[in-house]
Amino acid sequence: MTEPTEGVPATGVPTCYRHPDRETWIRCQRCDKPICPDCMRDAAVGFHCPDCVKAASKGSRQNRAMYGGERSADPRLTTYVLIGINAVVWLVIAATGGGASRLANLFSLAPTGLCELSDGSGRFYPDVTDRATCSTLPITEWHAGVADGAWWQLITSNFTHVEIWHVALNLFALYIFGPALEGIIGRARFLAVYLIGGLASSVLVLFLSGEHSSTLGASGALFALLGALLVTARKARLNSQWLVQNLTLGVIITVVGWRMISWQGHLGGFLGGLAAAAIIAYAPKSNRSVVQWSGLAVLTGVLLVLTGLRISMLA
Known part of the structure; x- marks a missing residue:
């Protein structure tokens, strides 16, 4: 029986892809490359090689926006x-x-309520400050405010x-x-x-x-x-x-x-x-x-x- 030379793995025994002089039976769960203990990186299942970890990290960074958060696939x-x-x-x-739309009055910003003429002119009664009084006036509409x-x-x-x-x-x-x-x-x-x-x-x-x-x-x-x-x-x-x-x-x-x-x-x-x-x-x-x-x-x-x-x- 032929003995292997010291420091050289026996024929047919897998060796670490980064350290060819090291025998190993452990493989990366992603790329299936053989990896030695120094090259093993813990993963959710098994181990990953340094190259796969680096690639995954790079991909993760590329999916992040400049100041954190997920980068938009379509920023438009x-x-x-x-x-x-x-x-x-x-x-x-x-x-x-x-x-003159009621929706325009409902959505636009008014600090206080306005009793406006409902003709769309934008004119209003400055002395009328409540809905009840406004409702007694002709051709008017109450525009509620914040x-x-x-x-x-x-x-x-x-x-x-x-x-x-x-x-x-x-x-x-x-x-x-x-x-x-x-x-x-x-x-x-x-x-x-x-x-x-x-x-x-x-x-x-x-x-x-x-x-x-x-x-x-x-x-x-x-x-x-x-x-x-x-x-x-x-x-x-x-x-x-x-x-x-x-x-x-x-x-x-x-x-x-x-x-x-x-x-x-x-x-x-x-x-x-x-x-x-x-x-x-x-x-x-x-x-x-x-x-x-x-x-x-x-x-x-x-x-x-x-x-x-x-x-x-x-x-």
Whole structure:
């Protein structure tokens, strides 16, 4: 019988694919390569080789967005859904009277209730502050406000449009900026920024707009996306020149059209987007998701507390 040379495995005995001088009968559960004890990596079932572990880790990282969360397979999907919701709301309002639609009054943001003429002119009785008195006047309709309990307007106003140019311009901007941000922070965080930005927009409108004002449109949420893109791009040291240019254009439009445009909503949305994105982008890598969602929850809570404070002031 021929004895094998010392240090050389016997013929027919499997050897580790990384260490050919080591005999082994253990194989990787994924690729079936023989692996020695130094190359074995614990797995849910059996062991994996270092190459399979590395490949799996790389694939896992590729499926993660830049700041945590699952990377969207199609970063346009959430934007398309938001565009669809805005478009459907506009179509229903247009089909039910446009500016005179009850749905427009129900969804648009009003700090306090308004007794409006029902002819769609936007005129109202400033001295009438309750539904009962309004109902006694001819050709009028009561438009409930947040202070009267119409809390849903804080969100629905961000999905409400009357004029076709308004909805078209906002949805085009959403189509441009939405997928860019979702591709960076993932679907759930993108939606959170959009909604929190819209809420922040409404809160600043409550504080800085007139008590008898009425505000609608997605512009506040869009400015939140701009603010969030600016934060995430700066954090990742990406070229943000195009963002600054678009932000500058938005500011110019807001200033020029300040009589028709809610600068309060634009500013509130932008600040809300900055804050939400900062929480997402600067959260520590350890327990990142917990820190991010906890921070966003706290931010939402602060906005709701401010809303309650303003309602108490208007009551």
